[in-house]
Every structure is written in structure tokens, then in C-alpha cells.
Amino acid sequence: MSFVVEATDGAARAGVLHTAHGTIRTPAFMPVGTKGTVKTLLPEEVRALGADVILGNAYHLHFRPGEDVVAGLGGLHAFTGWSGPILTDSGGFQVFSLRDTLAQVDDEGVTFRSIYDGALEHLTPERVAEIQLRLGSDIAMCLDICPPAGVSRREHEDAVRRTQLWAERQAGAPRAPGQLRFGIAQGGTDPELRARSIEGIVTLPFDGFALGGLAVGESRAEMLETVGWAAPALPADRPRYFMGLGDAEGILEVIARGIDMFDCVLPTRTARTGSALTSRGRLNLRNARFARDPRPLEDSCECPACRGFSRAFIRHLVNQNELLGLRLLTLHNLWFTVRLTVGARDAIACGAFERYRTNVLATLAAGREEEPWHPN
């Protein structure tokens, strides 16, 4: 078995997932390295943040530099210098979220225009499996259809049917030695469709299962209601992955409902807007109140940014568009998010997850009361 649940606390679980390039401790936040790099960071820095696994994207890597180039350089690990586990997304999300590039979908696969050069491209489950084989990732996601929230029930129904059809084909396709493969359930927040998708996907021999098509525009309450029954409906002996979630509240709420893995561009993207994630909410470093603030982004934080630099310096860097500012905020935001899941894992192990979640959420809610800094 590649996955072992080591402790449970309510529906929350702490486990380990063994892969060809090392162990992933769950609950696990996976920093996003779409194009083979977690933006601005060296692999050794990502590792030092405490991240066990990073994401790559088969869609983007297929187009640039191409799986042939990556394979020729020894695969994604050798190419990027990240020696730990890598999960590759299939590109389904990209194909179906970039709607104006979509040309045709049928049971065979999907035809769309490359965002890089506009050329027509055809993806099938077999082709996606082959791309991921050549990339050599540790966990390969199935090609799925991820509709945005608000589309018709008919469209959701088609997505569920084709996602299942494709998963059956991808499950039988060749994969890289030791590569794990995860199936994906769709169905939006429609209980009947989501249940149908889960019932179908769990009949296939996947090493883990993901909930896709959530956090795509529906309300937080609808999302949590769905996860509340859908996560426990996935096999207890396999890792459960919520695709595309990265805010502190969301992470804790889905962990509480039995999710083991999640990823999101939120920590890195928030850095690029000049903002820091903290236990008391976001700080927009462009705000003039930080101009002379000698404190670190967060007092108790041990990240490389907080160990060495003041809010005033980071604000200066951000305002001057100095890339070191973006880098320091990226380090901090990923540290914050990874630590949140490490804390959740520790709490689950000692049966204190509910208290942990309550405390973190209460501190977040109290955020705006933080004292501004006054010199004397």
C-alpha cells in the first residue's frame, strides 16, 4: 500500500503517501510549480519551507519545453532540480477553463488551441498518460472535464460521463515506473451527479482520488456541504485530494471533512500582488502604514523573510518592483500555508484538531484588530 493513515480525529486524517521520490506527509499543501518552478524559488528553498511535494502541469510542460525535451534531460526531477515527489495535473482544468481556446469535445477527447501559439491540439486520456509517463512525475492526474460553476445540469452530466469514460481508458494506459495515478470525481455541487461520479470512479484501480470542479465559483457553503459528504464517500484507504484550494479557512475546513491533499496558486499569486498571508489575515505591503514598520511580516514566523527583514524593507522592495520583495513574500506565504497544514497534522495526531481549527479561525477573524506600529 502506498498510503497509510496514521491517525484520525473526527473525519480528519493524518497519513503518509509513499512515492517513487519520497514520502508525502498528509494533510499536505502542494506548492504550485506549473512550468517546473515554484515561482522565484530554488528547489532547495521549497524543500526548506517544509513542502514534501510540488505540482507541475502537463498542459504547460507539454507545450513548453515539451515532454520530449524534459525526457531527454532525464525527466522532470532531473530537469528542474526538485528531487522530491511531483504531482502533475493533466491539463483538463486548463483546457476547459480557457473556454475561448476550446474547439471540440467528444467522447474520444478534446481539441483546443494552444495558448502558446494558437495551434490546434488534440488531447485524449491515452495522450495525457503518455505525456505524464515521459515527464516522469510521481503522481499523474487523469484527464477530466471541469466545468465552471453555473453551467447547466446537462453540461455537468456530460462532464461526469466523459470524465468516467476517459478515466477508464487512462487507468489502462502505460505509466512511468512507480508512478501513482489519481482519478477525479466531477459533478459540481449537484448531489446526484457528484455521487454518480464518485460511485463510478472508485470502481477503477486508482492510487488516490480527487474532488475536481469545486472552488470554481460556487459559494463556500455549497462547496463545504458537498465536501462534507463527498470526501468520506471516497475510499478511506486512499489519499483524497481537493484540487485548487489554498486559503487558511478553506484548508482547515476540508481537512475537517477528510481531505488529505490540496494545492493552490493563492500563496504565490498573493505574493505577486504585494500581500502577505498571516495568521491574522492579509497584509498589503503597499499600504503606507508599513513604511517605517520594523516588525517582521508576522511576529512568531520563522520563515527566511521574517527571520531577516522588516515590513518596511519588504514594502520598499515591493513598491520599487524589486524582485527580492516578490521572492520574500513568496517564501513567507508558502511557509505560512505549509505550516498551517503541519500544525493540522500535529493536532490530528494528538486528537486536538477541533481546538486547532477553532483557534486558527478565531485568530484570523480577529485579524483587523492588529495594532498599527507607532514609534514610541
Place this chain on the structure above:
Amino acid sequence: MSFVVEATDGAARAGVLHTAHGTIRTPAFMPVGTKGTVKTLLPEEVRALGADVILGNAYHLHFRPGEDVVAGLGGLHAFTGWSGPILTDSGGFQVFSLRDTLAQVDDEGVTFRSIYDGALEHLTPERVAEIQLRLGSDIAMCLDICPPAGVSRREHEDAVRRTQLWAERQAGAPRAPGQLRFGIAQGGTDPELRARSIEGIVTLPFDGFALGGLAVGESRAEMLETVGWAAPALPADRPRYFMGLGDAEGILEVIARGIDMFDCVLPTRTARTGSALTSRGRLNLRNARFARDPRPLEDSCECPACRGFSRAFIRHLVNQNELLGLRLLTLHNLWFTVRLTVGARDAIACGAFERYRTNVLATLAAGREEEPWHPN
């Protein structure tokens, strides 16, 4: 004495300059950190490259974030996290090279418009001394007038006269505890004016002397001819600083003529264009021939980029505008430039500088013969 010449080889010198924040081994290339950051890098990375000293710019730091802010945070070292020596340029170069912002120059000082908000600003030698006092740099440069190449003799004559007048005033102005202060000679490549400027400036009690107004558009031959007699005309017991030079050939040629310190944005700026400096010339990583090249930027290089990454990966990052690509090229280019001066220093110490210079220049000249990479 803050400066000790430890070895000479022809006109070339190896020495040490002691400052309030540590020792600078010369010949020394100083990475440029205009706004308090060597672009994209953490202070610890700059130190690991072997750089002893970095540059800051009083003009830019005065406007953003302002010397009051920096002083309030404990000075430039505490603010930026760079604990080693810092040299601050006076801003003279900026004021006089951004000609359309220049409003008026007279014997009192210079009036110009800020490039940040267009506001009128007045700088005098006393004001520049005060800004640098508040920044707390280790070496403060005098306010000088640096005309571009090709201006009239009359303009050069005015620049020499006012640079001297201002140096006399700045020499008497308060400075930070332990702060060294360097005078600057102007005069372009006009032997009479350059000699007049040197004769005047060396009568003042400066801790070092710089040649300004060279490498500003005149030919390399004219520049070297001037340095050939002007560097030895500066006091032998003080460090000699050539302002604004960073290419390998230029560095070796001015070391051969008795220069101890130099700075330039070339290594960092070249990185931003996607190019690597190597002992065999520049590599433009955007070139398709690197797409599958598994070699490091330079075979023998021990820099963090060459230790971990292929040309193919760096090319991918550069082409995708991933900031890690810029960061890796910045690390490599600074490493290359700092190592070049470390090599020169070692060669001077054992009386082999001429051979070192000849070998480096011959390899550079042979650069274009490098074999392209072929699989199999």
C-alpha cells in the same frame, strides 16, 4: 591606515581595505544594489558569491524610501540585511546623466527634477554628505559632475572646477562614525583637464580616490590610455576606484594599470536580457541551440546555477519569463565577475598577473569556437 597594499605586479596591486563593516580584498568587483538590493538576490547569496562589498545609490535611496526611513530602521545595513561593507554613490552620475531632469547647476549645487515624482530637488555636497551619514554606508562618494563623452572642453573644465569645489566642501562635512570618503577626479580623456582634476583632488584628505567620467561613451582605447597614466597618478597608499566598469576585458586592463575597485550593472543587467557571461564570451539563452543542452552554463563553474541546472532548463525559464531564470543568470554572472577579480588577486600575489590576463583574454577571444552540443 585603512588600506594596505599587500602585493604588486607591474602596476597591478593586491590589497585590503578595512571598513567599519569588514574588509574588502582588492582588486574588488562591487555588485550594484542601487536600491538596497542586488537585484533578485538575498544578502547571504551575494556574500556566498564571494563579494566583499556592495554598492548602494544615495540618489535613489534618498527618494525611495528616504534616508529618514533608512536611519529609523537602523541604517542601510540593518535595513537591507547586508552586514558587510557598503559603498554609496553620491547620485552625481544620476543627476548629470538624466539630462532632461537637470534644471540648474551653479557653484552652490545642482537643481533637478526627481525621476520619481518630478518634484524639484536641490543637492549640494553638504546635503549629499548628510544623506550618506544618515544611510550609514562604509564608503561615501563625493558629489561630482560627470559629463558624457563628446561634450565641449568648456563643459569638462566646468565639471572639473565644480567637482573640486564641491569636494573641498564635502571633505569638511560631518560623516557617519568610521565612514570612509572617496574623492573623484573628472576631466574626461583630456590629459590636461584630467591631470588638473587629479592634482586638485589628491590635496584633500580622502580615504580613496576614484576616476569618474570614463567608460561613458569614449572609445576603449582612449579610456585605457587615460587610465594608464591617471591611475598611477593617484596616491599609491589609497585605494583607486574606477567607476562603472564590469566587462572581463575592461576589468583586467584597468587592474593592469593600477585600479583596485570597480562596479557595474553589466553582470546583473546582462542576466535580465537572458544572457550568461562565460570565460568564452556571452551565451544568449534564448537561442534555440540550447533547448536540449544538458551542460551547465559553464563547465568548470561552481556557482549555484551551474552546480544544479542545465542550459536547457535555464533557457526554458528565460523563455517563459520565470523569475528563477533571471535569478540563476544573476548568480552566475556575478559569480563569474567576482571570480575573475579573485583570480586576478591571486595572480598578482604570486607575480603571475600578466600571464593570467593573457590567458583570460585569449580564451575570451576564442569564445565563438565553442562546440555546440549534439546528442550522441
